[in-house]
Amino acid sequence: MGTFIARRLLYSIPVLLAATILVFFGMTAVTDPISQIRLQPNVSQQTIQNIIDRKHLDEPVVVQYGFWLRDVFFNQFGNTALGDQPIWPDLSRAIGNTMQLVFISELIAVVLAVVLGVFSAKKQYSFFDYATTTISFFGFSVPIFWFALILQALATWFFLETGFRLFYTFGQSSFAPENAFIDRIQHMVLPIVTLSYVSIATYSRYQRASMLEVLHSDYVRTARAKGVKERVVTMKHALRNALIPVVTIAALSFGAVLGGAVITETIFAWPGMGKFFIDALIRGEVYTLMAWLMVTAVAVILANLVADIVYGWLDPRIRYD
Amino acid sequence: MTEPVLSIRDLVVEFDTTDGVVHAVDGVSYDVHPGETMGVVGESGSGKSVTVMAALGLIQIPPGRIVNGEVLYKGRNILGLDEDELRKIRNKEIAMIFQDPMTSLNPVFKVGDQIAEALLVHDDKLTDDAARKRTVDLLEMVGVPNPDRRFDQYPHEYSGGMRQRAMIAMAMANQPSVLIADEPTTALDVTIQAQVLEVMKVAAEETGAGTVMITHDLGVVAEMADRVTVMYAGRVVESGTVDEIFHNPKHPYTLGLMMSLPRVTGEMQKLLPIPGNPPSVISLPPGCAFHPRCRMSEGRELCRTKVPELVEASPGHMSACHFPDEVAIEAKREASVTGLEV
Numbered sequence: 001m002g003t004f005i006a007r008r009l010l011y012s013i014p015v016l017l018a019a020t021i022l023v024f025f026g027m028t029a030v031t032d033p034i035s036q037i038r039l040q041p042n043v044s045q046q047t048i049q050n051i052i053d054r055k056h057l058d059e060p061v062v063v064q065y066g067f068w069l070r071d072v073f074f075n076q077f078g079n080t081a082l083g084d085q086p087i088w089p090d091l092s093r094a095i096g097n098t099m100q101l102v103f104i105s106e107l108i109a110v111v112l113a114v115v116l117g118v119f120s121a122k123k124q125y126s127f128f129d130y131a132t133t134t135i136s137f138f139g140f141s142v143p144i145f146w147f148a149l150i151l152q153a154l155a156t157w158f159f160l161e162t163g164f165r166l167f168y169t170f171g172q173s174s175f176a177p178e179n180a181f182i183d184r185i186q187h188m189v190l191p192i193v194t195l196s197y198v199s200i201a202t203y204s205r206y207q208r209a210s211m212l213e214v215l216h217s218d219y220v221r222t223a224r225a226k227g228v229k230e231r232v233v234t235m236k237h238a239l240r241n242a243l244i245p246v247v248t249i250a251a252l253s254f255g256a257v258l259g260g261a262v263i264t265e266t267i268f269a270w271p272g273m274g275k276f277f278i279d280a281l282i283r284g285e286v287y288t289l290m291a292w293l294m295v296t297a298v299a300v301i302l303a304n305l306v307a308d309i310v311y312g313w314l315d316p317r318i319r320y321d
Numbered sequence: 322m323t324e325p326v327l328s329i330r331d332l333v334v335e336f337d338t339t340d341g342v343v344h345a346v347d348g349v350s351y352d353v354h355p356g357e358t359m360g361v362v363g364e365s366g367s368g369k370s371v372t373v374m375a376a377l378g379l380i381q382i383p384p385g386r387i388v389n390g391e392v393l394y395k396g397r398n399i400l401g402l403d404e405d406e407l408r409k410i411r412n413k414e415i416a417m418i419f420q421d422p423m424t425s426l427n428p429v430f431k432v433g434d435q436i437a438e439a440l441l442v443h444d445d446k447l448t449d450d451a452a453r454k455r456t457v458d459l460l461e462m463v464g465v466p467n468p469d470r471r472f473d474q475y476p477h478e479y480s481g482g483m484r485q486r487a488m489i490a491m492a493m494a495n496q497p498s499v500l501i502a503d504e505p506t507t508a509l510d511v512t513i514q515a516q517v518l519e520v521m522k523v524a525a526e527e528t529g530a531g532t533v534m535i536t537h538d539l540g541v542v543a544e545m546a547d548r549v550t551v552m553y554a555g556r557v558v559e560s561g562t563v564d565e566i567f568h569n570p571k572h573p574y575t576l577g578l579m580m581s582l583p584r585v586t587g588e589m590q591k592l593l594p595i596p597g598n599p600p601s602v603i604s605l606p607p608g609c610a611f612h613p614r615c616r617m618s619e620g621r622e623l624c625r626t627k628v629p630e631l632v633e634a635s636p637g638h639m640s641a642c643h644f645p646d647e648v649a650i651e652a653k654r655e656a657s658v659t660g661l662e663v
Contacts, residue, residue, distance in 0.1 A: 218424040224379060225419075226439045226491065227411040230404065240429050315429055316475040 001312065008308065012301050019297040020072065023290050024065050033057065036284025037082050051081050055287075068290070077291035087291045091276065095258075095295060097172065098265070098272035102257050105192040109199035110250050114243070116200070117207020121215060121242075122234060132204065139201025148194045148267045155190060170269050191268040195261055199253070206249055211242040240314060247310050255303025258296065324396070325352035326531045327376075327415065327499045332390035332400075334368070334375045337383060341603040345371040347555040348389075350631075353499060353531035360546030360563065361535045362578065364599050368555040369535045373501045376400065377415060378407040395498070413443045416492035416530075418521075420504040422484035426476040432487050433472030436460070439494040459490040462527060463520050482513035486520055493524045500525060501533045506541060518544055539582055543567065551575050554600050554610040557631055561638035571640035571648050573615045580655055593655055609643065617644060617651050 027033070034051055037043055052058055056067050071078030076088035120129040152169040159165050168174070168187045177183030214220060215238055223237040224230070262274035269275070273292065280288040312318050334346035346368040353359045361369045374380045376392040376399070392400040399410055411417075419425040427435060436459060437452040453472065460468035463486040476484060485505060492500055502521060506514040518541065525532045534545050542549055542563065549566040551559040551574065559572040570576045577595035597614040600606055606613050608625040618624035623643050634645035642648065 218419060218421060219427040221379060222419060222425045222435075222488075222491075223427065223438075225377065225411050225417045227408045227413060227442050228438065229408065229442070232442075237427050237430075241427070317428060317477045 023293045033286040094276035105195035109196040113203030116204040120208040121211035136201040214242040251307030255300035258299035327353040328393040330391040333388040357547040358532040360542035360549045363552035367552040413495045415499040416497040418502040421508040463490045500530045558641045571634040571645040
């Protein structure tokens with residue numbers, strides 16, 4: 001397993017290099033990196049010339065790429081074009097904030113989805129099964145911004161009715177809270193509910209389908225014919241097999257979500273990766289955007305690695321040597 | 322004769338489907354005595370597997386439904402026992418070997434652990450070490466080479482024949498009194514089939530169990546069985562000793578099965594298949610279910626209107642045909658067509 005992880009990490013290097021090429025040349029093909037800055041009336045000609053010198057924009061694109069690559073790997077993504085501020089402090093803060101949201105909401109989503117999926121499959125066509133199915137389809141179909149707004153409206157209504165603030169609808173923390181931890185949780189609940197609801201809807205459908213398939217398989221019949229208790233048949237013999245597809249979906253979407261839950265973070269003003277991306281886009285900060293793209297690429301690569309490791313643990317047919 | 326160890330009496334099993342009620346098993350009875358092998362023969366869908374699955378409570382209810390009957394294990398009716406009681410009987414008293422060894426073992430657990438589990442679930446006091454030791458012995462008994470190393474391998478590291486040996490080891494783990502083998506050789510290469518049958522014999526001798534050998538392969542029956550039950554469309558159409566069934570069949574379906582069997586001795590001959598297809602078990606033909614395909618019944622009123630009872634045609638030989646004595650004449654006629662002799 002150790003050699004497998006080492007080898008996969010080595011494989012990641014060319015993938016990462018390919019990502020830098022796509023990111024940089026894609027970006028420069030789309031736009032002049034400082035076109036937005038040029039348009040701003042209060043930016044002097046001298047400032048623009050300074051940026052061109054600093055970012056070597058008067059040199060060939062390949063040379064620009066070389067300088068950018070050096071910044072990415074040895075200089076923590078370098079500095080912004082306008083203002084010459086380091087990108088990494090803001091970016092790392094955004095990563096941390098998004099991690100908080102995504103880890104917790106994905107964890108809740110996977111655990112709940114597995115439980116719901118298993119019970120739905122065990123009690124196929126029961127009231128419970130139909131209820132979960134209905135709620136899942138609702139989760140599929142509802143636009144995420146609408147669901148988030150409804151949650152905000154409910155929280156606000158609760159506050160106005162009772163005068164007690166249960167959940168905050170905005171931001172990450174209050175100014176000078178009494179208890180920083182509880183204050184953070186009050187801020188996190190609504191975005192987490194929003195994010196995990198959509199994930200639960202998807203994952204639980206996969207879990208239900210794969211569990212149904214496994215419960216009708218020959219080896220589950222063998223386990224029953226052996227005299228194994230039904231609970232053990234379900235939780236040991238069936239579940240281990242039925243988890244494999246769900247792990248794939250969850251790990252892969254986990255990587256994607258680390259790039260930021262753009263809509264959710266924007267609505268709840270959560271200063272994470274999604275909001276970081278939108279802000280950089282609006283300000284036309286190309287170097288910040290490229291840093292964001294690289295972080296997302298790394299997240300996807302790592303999530304794939306984790307998925308492969310979990311596979312190997314669940315399914316001995318997948319060999320890593 | 323000794324008391325039967327397993328006795329199935331008038332079992333009726335139905336399944337609700339969107340197309341209608343499937344009469345999968347329709348009044349099936351047979352006995353298995355200790356140490357003997359009962360061959361159960363029939364085409365796909367004749368209800369031979371469902372009979373034993375229902376006996377062990379392994380069919381899904383619903384859509385399945387046990388309408389009638391008794392399954393007497395050592396004189397005690399086990400049909401419709403609650404799940405916990407049935408669990409104690411499964412593998413410990415009545416063990417099953419399934420058709421497809423490629424899918425019958427759980428791909429994510431070690432083969433040895435899967436066999437050891439059969440021991441551990443029926444014996445709370447058994448330690449893991451003792452279970453492992455016994456499992457290695459079992460693997461050795463069924464002819465798995467290097468059993469100690471094989472214990473820790475996963476099913477995908479086993480060949481088909483080895484997997485079926487492992488399944489047999491699992492079935493004999495608790496020294497059951499009844500072994501049920503549901504088409505144990507069907508999914509295997511011909512060269513492996515003979516080996517697995519040998520292992521089945523070892524398992525039967527080792528456990529002293531009565532064996533139910535479900536198959537559609539008359540060769541397997543001839544090789545293994547002491548007595549034979551022939552099933553068609555959910556009913557028993559003929560039963561008797563293996564000699565009687567092979568040399569003196571009393572039902573045209575049994576005769577048809579034998580005429581469609583290729584022979585390796587003598588000249589090359591044409592096979593004489595049974596015409597038509599097995600009937601839909603949702604809407605059985607009226608009268609004798611076999612009459613639309615029967616060479617003897619053509620035009621006979623009785624075959625179309627009256628369901629034949631399973632009655633003794635000669636001592637110890639039961640047949641569900643209105644004209645059991647004509648089967649011998651028909652056999653001679655068909656033999657003259659094909660040059661075959663029954």
